[in-house]
Amino acid sequence: xxxxxxxxxxxxxxxxxxxxxxxxxxxxxxxxxxxxxxxxxxxxxxxxxxxxxxxxxxxxxxxxxxxxxxxxxxxxxxxxxxxxxxxxxxxxxxxxxxxxxxxxxxxxxxxxxxxxxxxxxxxxxxxxxxxxxxxxxxxxxxxxxxxxxxxxxxxxxxxxxxxxxxxxxxxxxxxxxxxxxxxxxxxxxxxxxxxxxxxxxxxxxxxxxxxxxxxxxxxxxxxxxxxxxxxxxxxxxxxxxxxxxxxxxxxxxxxxxxxxxxxxxxxxxxxxxxxxxxxxxxxxxxxxxxx
DNA sequence: AAAGTGCGCAACCGCTACAAC
DNA sequence: CGTTGTAGCGGTTGCGCACTT
Numbered sequence: 001x002x003x004x005x006x007x008x009x010x011x012x013x014x015x016x017x018x019x020x021x022x023x024x025x026x027x028x029x030x031x032x033x034x035x036x037x038x039x040x041x042x043x044x045x046x047x048x049x050x051x052x053x054x055x056x057x058x059x060x061x062x063x064x065x066x067x068x069x070x071x072x073x074x075x076x077x078x079x080x081x082x083x084x085x086x087x088x089x090x091x092x093x094x095x096x097x098x099x100x101x102x103x104x105x106x107x108x109x110x111x112x113x114x115x116x117x118x119x120x121x122x123x124x125x126x127x128x129x130x131x132x133x134x135x136x137x138x139x140x141x142x143x144x145x146x147x148x149x150x151x152x153x154x155x156x157x158x159x160x161x162x163x164x165x166x167x168x169x170x171x172x173x174x175x176x177x178x179x180x181x182x183x184x185x186x187x188x189x190x191x192x193x194x195x196x197x198x199x200x201x202x203x204x205x206x207x208x209x210x211x212x213x214x215x216x217x218x219x220x221x222x223x224x225x226x227x228x229x230x231x232x233x234x235x236x237x238x239x240x241x242x243x244x245x246x247x248x249x250x251x252x253x254x255x256x257x258x259x260x261x262x263x264x265x266x267x268x269x270x271x272x273x274x275x276x277x278x279x280x281x282x283x284x285x286x287x288x289x290x291x
Numbered sequence: 292a293a294a295g296t297g298c299g300c301a302a303c304c305g306c307t308a309c310a311a312c
Numbered sequence: 313c314g315t316t317g318t319a320g321c322g323g324t325t326g327c328g329c330a331c332t333t
Contacts, residue, residue, distance in 0.1 A: 014302080014303075015301095015302075016302075037318080038319075039318065039319095052320095055320085060301075060302085091321060103322095106323085107299070108300095111300080
């Protein structure tokens with residue numbers, strides 16, 4: 001009945017892996033694969049390790065497609081939006097980030113990103129960021145995937161909250177503010193590098209998941225019902241796994257509201273829309289959202 | 292220079308769902 | 313059909329390094 005025991009924990013080596021063990025495991029797996037049984041693998045490979053430990057070492061560190069190094073701003077947005085939607089389902093979140101493991105994402109969230117978005121010390125869920133809850137459509141208060149609350153990524157230290165003076169742009173995203181809209185939430189964020197809030201042609205980007213396609217997205221201040229500002233989409237494209245894929249060009253915007261009518265993006269994770277803000281209202285918008 | 296502290300990350304622990312017997 | 317093993321997942325721990333005092 002049943003199967004042979006996994007391994008004798010008292011007899012197998014534990015703790016950090018040596019380079020020799022890494023090489024042995026990697027060579028074996030590249031030659032033979034897992035054989036569908038991790039428990040039996042260490043014996044076959046000549047390793048004095050628990051199969052569970054071998055599996056973890058391979059999945060989290062030795063796999064050739066693992067991406068090491070820091071997370072990008074785009075990955076931050078994906079993690080945050082999926083965390084808000086799914087909670088701590090790290091494997092699902094990691095599956096949206098090629099080369100990242102659930103362990104990586106989990107560690108990154110717990111040590112860095114949670115603090116970055118200001119959830120540290122709270123319950124660790126997006127719903128705790130309720131100080132900024134807004135209901136932008138009193139006639140349709142709880143459905144249609146409309147705005148229920150928003151959360152702003154803290155600005156980079158180089159950018160003053162009160163003085164929108166120009167800092168030196170250093171990459172493509174330097175003139176872009178990003179807004180991220182998940183299934184239930186709206187996240188107003190900001191690319192941290194050298195945003196120029198005084199530039200008339202300032203460009204903002206809004207990322208909208210498929211569940212919101214067809215719904216009305218209003219940009220309003222948390223302190224006032226609705227701002228009299230001009231928000232018009234300048235271009236639309238679909239995205240998948242946080243990466244822009246193709247142009248759509250079918251979003252429309254009238255006054256301070258924008259309606260997403262595109263259905264072409266339903267095969268993708270969502271759509272990405274660039275918005276042009278009238279410069280005279282930039283301060284209002286930025287102040288309204290706590291910039 | 293040494294001790295203390297905090298942080299990041301790799302690894303382990305424990306639980307659950309599913310499969311094998 | 314009940315029991316046991318395995319795979320996979322999320323939570324937690326602990327080591328090592330960097331920074332501070």
